[in-house]
Amino acid sequence: MKFGRVLGTVVATRKYEGLEGIKFLVVQPLDEDLKPKGQPQIAADATAQAGPGELVFMVASREGAQALPEVFVPVDLAITGIVDEVGIEKSARRNQPSARWIDLSRDD
Amino acid sequence: MYIGKVIGTVVATIKIDHLDQRKLLLVDQLDLHGEETGEYDIAVDVVQAGPGDTVLVIDEGNGARQVLGLDPGAVRAVIVGIVDEVSIQA
Numbered sequence: 408m409k410f411g412r413v414l415g416t417v418v419a420t421r422k423y424e425g426l427e428g429i430k431f432l433v434v435q436p437l438d439e440d441l442k443p444k445g446q447p448q449i450a451a452d453a454t455a456q457a458g459p460g461e462l463v464f465m466v467a468s469r470e471g472a473q474a475l476p477e478v479f480v481p482v483d484l485a486i487t488g489i490v491d492e493v494g495i496e497k498s499a500r501r502n503q504p505s506a507r508w509i510d511l512s513r514d515d
Numbered sequence: 516m517y518i519g520k521v522i523g524t525v526v527a528t529i530k531i532d533h534l535d536q537r538k539l540l541l542v543d544q545l546d547l548h549g550e551e552t553g554e555y556d557i558a559v560d561v562v563q564a565g566p567g568d569t570v571l572v573i574d575e576g577n578g579a580r581q582v583l584g585l586d587p588g589a590v591r592a593v594i595v596g597i598v599d600e601v602s603i604q605a
Contacts, residue, residue: 408557468591478587487589488531489527494525496521506600511602
């Protein structure tokens, strides 16, 4: 799952069967520092509670449709949660090696 | 699957049922030399990993559903191992 910022809403009256009642939102994908990354996308809101301005996380590809009540629907991006808090580890613990890394292919 | 480093936690009260009671961690993908690539994932943790840990991440829906016992399940990224050693020999 990746972070996204909800920018707006999309309304479509005529849509493929199974998509009735699903809320579509315009979402700007974000990187791990919550900065915009790539083009805005349209996501189905599986929480049914997200709104413009909110920080959310989304699941892409076929798993997007799996988040919805009807799983065989043409959806490839779904909002699966609204973020309360992101705790980024900035202390020495982050840089401390936790796995032995033996790289015999490297010259230096 | 890929090797990543846990760099943080993500907390969400409002989320889909598939993620109920699940711990979400922010994972940075590592390259062959153990350096962060800049790609990341918000992954479900099933091995009690924590910040700073080097982990093994599966990023595929069917495997994730199997591990979490979900059907349907809107999850792709799952932390399935804590890495002790990586050895690149060729």
